[in-house]
Amino acid sequence: MPEELQMVPITVTVNGQRHSLSVEPRLLLVSLLRETLGLTGTHIGCDTTYCGACTVLLNGRSVKSCTVFAVQADQGEVRTVEGLAEDSKLHPVQQAFLESHGLQCGYCTPGFLMSVCQLLDKNPDPDEKAIRKGIAGNTCRCTGYQNIFKAIHAAAESMKGR
C-alpha cells in the first residue's frame, strides 16, 4: 500500500469553467463533480456501471462517471446536466422531457438527458430502434420508458434546423 497520500494535479473544464485542482488518484469523476465541485445534478445510482444515472459527456462522448477516475479527465472537457440550460432557458431535450412527462421521480433523468444529447448529436433524426439503442445504458424504474421515447422524438423534432 502507498506510504503517503499521492495527490495528482489536474485541470478539467466543466460546463465551460476551468478548474485546476489536486486529487487523490482513486477519486471518481462522479465524486469530483458532486463533492469537490458541488455539481450534484449528476446522480449516483447503481455505482457498478449498470444504470447510467451518472452519465456525463467527457470530451463530447457519454461516459458513466462512476467508472472513470478524475485523473483520467485531466485536460478534458466535461458537460453535466447543469451545463444544459442557457440563461435559465431549458435545453430542448430538458424542455421535451418536461412537456412529455419523460420522468417521474427524476432520479435517472440527468443521466438520460446526457445520453439523449449524445444520441441526437450523432443522429439528429433517430428511429425507434436507434433511440432504444441510444438509451440502452440508462435505467429508469418508474416511467415504463414510453414517455421517455415520446420526449426524445419531441426533442429531435424541436432541435431540427438548430
Next chain:
Amino acid sequence: MYPRAFRYHRAASLPEAVSMLTDLGEEARLLAGGQSLIPLMKLRLASPAHLVDLNFVPGLEYVRELGNELRVGALTRHAQIEESQEASRIPIVHDCAAGIADIQVRNRGTLGGSLAEADPTGDWAPVLLVLGTEVVCQGTGGERTVKLEDFLVDAFVTTLAPNELVKEIRIAKPPKKSGGAYIAAKRSAPVYASAGVAVQLTMEDSNVCREAGIALGAVGLTAIRPREAEQVLRGKAVDAKSIEAAAEAAMHAADPQSDMRGSAEYKRVLVRALVKRALDAALRRSRGERVEVSHLYA
C-alpha cells in the same frame, strides 16, 4: 464506492509504460478503458497498488487498412470501431463493436484492454478467432506478434508477461465470398452475455462451403472452437440440414456453467439457436445480401 488507495503513474509512451511496469513489479496493473478494472477495484475484487495509465499515450487509437489486414491500435474504443468505415467492411466486426454493453461503455472500453483481460464472457475473442487475428505485444525486448489462439491461455490468463502490453491488433480481412456474423444473447445491454456465437463462412459458390469458422463465447473458460460443427459444414452444401447438424454439434461442444445468467442447460440450447441464426446471416452475407445483426436481449 471507493477502491483501495493506489499510486497513479501516467505513461507518455509505450516504452515508458513497459519500463514503469518493469519497475513496479506484479503489484501494478495497466489502466486502459477501465470499464472492467474500475468496477473490480470499486468492489475490491482487485486492489492493485499501482496503476499505469495508458490513456495519455498518443497514437494508440486508430483503425487502418493495410493490405489484407485491418490494424487496430490497442487503445481504440469499441465505439470508434463501431463508427469506423474500414472496420464496418467486415460485418462481423461491426456486429461485435456495436453490440458491446451500451454506448457509455463503448465510448471508454478498448479492444486491447478487452483482449488482455481475457474475460470468458468478453465479446471480442470469439469474433477475432474466426477471422484470424494476431496480437502485437510490446515488452522490454521490443515487439512480438502472437496468434490470438496462442495469446489466450485460460480464463483471465494470456501469454502477456507482467511487464508486457498489447500494442496493436491485426485482423485478417475475409476473402471474397465470405460472410460472418456475431450474435450474443443477454438480459439487457450493460450485462455480460449469457452466450455468444461467432461464425465466418467462406463459400466455394453460393451453396457449398469451403471454410467454416465457429467460436462460442461465455460458455467455457475461453472461447470454444466447436471443431465438429465446423467439419459438418466444410466442403458441404450449407442448407437447413447441415445448419441443424452444425448447431447440434456446437451445442455439445459448449461447456457452460449455471449462474445468474442462466442454467447450463439453457445456455446449451441458446448456443444451438444462436449458431443457426448466425449461420443463416453469415450465408446471406456471403452472397452479398445486407443483413442486420445485433445482440439479442431476452
